[in-house]
Amino acid sequence: MSISQKRLAETLGVSVATVSRVLNGKENVSPETRARVESLLRDSQYSPDLLARSLKTRRTHTIGILVPDITEVFFGAVIKSAVRFLETAGYDTLLCDSDENIRRERAYLDSLAGKRVEGILIASLGGECDDVRGTFGKTIGCGIPIVQIDNYVTTDCGAVLIENRRAGAMGIRHLYERGCRNIAVIAGSTREYTGRERLAGCREEAAKLGLELRVREGDFKERSGYDAMRSLLGEQPRPDAVFIHSSKMSYGAVAALRDAGLRYPDDLLVLTFDIRDVYGTCQPTLSSVVQPEAKIGALAAENLLAALDGEPARTVFLEPELLLRESC
Amino acid sequence: MSISQKRLAETLGVSVATVSRVLNGKENVSPETRARVESLLRDSQYSPDLLARSLKTRRTHTIGILVPDITEVFFGAVIKSAVRFLETAGYDTLLCDSDENIRRERAYLDSLAGKRVEGILIASLGGECDDVRGTFGKTIGCGIPIVQIDNYVTTDCGAVLIENRRAGAMGIRHLYERGCRNIAVIAGSTREYTGRERLAGCREEAAKLGLELRVREGDFKERSGYDAMRSLLGEQPRPDAVFIHSSKMSYGAVAALRDAGLRYPDDLLVLTFDIRDVYGTCQPTLSSVVQPEAKIGALAAENLLAALDGEPARTVFLEPELLLRESC
DNA sequence: TTGTACGCGTTATCAC
């Protein structure tokens, strides 16, 4: 238990109002009393009760950030960027990891609302549309602005994300230009927006180029990437390129490739997603479609703060980038 | 703004007390009134004000977790484990990333105290001892129990961590047994406990074995690992083994090795820290001294909850483990 | 310059 203003006031023989004034740096307090209060403030372990303060001022200066997996490198970068931006703007952050669990996502959404955050940045797991509308609906109904990142599940609030179809198309086009005509895709879950869109982009581009696409669907995690690649390698003819739609699935897929005794880019080309791997830990180095994480985080935060000022939150689509290394 | 109990009560023609009773599932309320309240509760977007509730009940059921870098794989695993444990025990979590910044660590510590968390799990950056005592002192003075993880900076509160000296000794011993007599160490910052202890363990074991140790000090991050390895390779004779004390430094060091045209384990053996790399992304696979992350997280959380019940928080040292793969 | 009093949304105590 920390001491309260009331107690401070009692021991000092002044009123709580005076203590409060000193704490908030108000002008109308005499230098002597101010000095006395500040002196006591230093050695008595006073810690202002932010809950009570927020209750009174009706402001928390707090933004919630909710992602499916905090250990995903992409999310880590986005979060750090957003948190720095918000910190500069004087906002505190509440970080939540739903662990890819839609129930937990909802629980966190309720919890954040209960904590009276002033806005939320969310990479939702997004189910069916009406379902989602229901989930976000309650939060928005409480007057809490939301900005989506990564996953775009509803038009009811703003979003900052890449043009995922373009990312898919970009990958297929590149592999085609490298001479591949027998391309396989390991897609993320099509129950999620990013999974669907990236795959749709691939299909569109393939259709334009007159290509057949072999598709496997995973869940964005290592294991599903491993299994999908294994399954693809069991087919004849073997694909001449594989485009994998998440970083973790890519690592799994590369392991499956190696376990099958195959090598990239010799036996087939490999194109990944969200892998920068600056230090070339994975050899040969992996080419990848990457997102501007820092820009996404900062822009989403900026967008959200604008929404707090009443502006309708915008939806911004950024350009994905093709990071070419050795794998294709 | 979400609706309040008062408003609900008004529209229903009952008192706030009744609404509160229904919300808290108290028995003494008639079935009919309960039904009426619950009905209204459903379509009016009521979200209980957790701030007000905590202010009144003087409980937040919230634990703060503060680490230097949320993207570090080790911390990610510890956090997830701790959060799950706390969730099961009915506790909420406030996640903070100090970004290796001691000033930010202190700011978060104050902020968490202000938010009236009931306990804190911290992997501190830990400076000089008195300094630290000052930092934690205020928090502990407020009656908030702390349990340290990873870094052990003060005896004033409990801790859950590995026997870091043993981890260092274990690594040197293993490399010695593999025939190495010219071992180099890339240590973490000796201004941090883990950096100091791991290095001390190495030195002790080396002394026992009659070995000279070549030591470089880094800051746990990739770049410093790269630079340290480069510097080591510039020396004659070249070391026959390198023991690197963090995962990120290891990736940097491996890159430097490769850039120098050398290979492990042929040209020299490599032993890393905190790298599990289940899918063998880095080839040849890296041997590593690893920590039981899940156990650390759960045990630390359990320890902290016990401290909330008045038990003095214990300090627990766990065994590091040697994960042997191909690199040594 | 300083103090008194009120209210933020809850829960809990006490009457009825």
Added chain:
DNA sequence: GTGATAACGCGTACAA
């Protein structure tokens, strides 16, 4: 079974 009402810690309008 239900309704006033006090209190949690804080900021502030109003009085003094």
